[in-house]
């Protein structure tokens with residue numbers, strides 16, 4: 001896993017042009033079965049169950065925290081939302097609440113999430129590869145393949161399976 005993560009940014013960079021072209025074509029004519037295919041590819045990749053060896057999303061990037069996330073997590077931690085915000089969050093350039101720092105303060109040493117049951121929606125959905133109309137988030141995916149080895153593998157599998 002260490003080597004995989006070390007090489008991931010370069011591998012993603014090497015594939016960037018090809019991926020960009022692929023998604024541009026996919027957007028023009030998405031296959032009818034795209035949602036079903038993405039669900040299968042996502043399940044197949046995540047069945048390998050390597051997130052606990054990886055945690056690269058929690059270490060290098062962070063989620064957005066919605067108001068609902070903040071209220072739910074504060075309650076779980078028995079903190080007042082304002083106190084939770086002051087302790088862990090900041091507002092970014094898009095006016096969204098994000099982590100003050102990475103790795104995430106809720107990431108344990110064994111890569112478990114200390115607030116897993118109530119984690120932000122964005123964490124639960126990352127890297128969004130089982131999302132419906134996946135071709136609509138291609139810009140985000142082009143970035144995520146450099147962070148997430150599962151997203152990288154899924155995009156590689158997509159290019160094998162979908163002839164655009």
Ligand code: SF4
Nearest residue numbers: 058104106107113123
């Ligand atoms: S809240 Fe949990 S899942 Fe989300 S970034 Fe932090 S440690 Fe990772």
Ligand code: SF4
Nearest residue numbers: 051054055057148150
């Ligand atoms: S979602 Fe991706 S980046 Fe995050 S832990 Fe799993 S494989 Fe790693």
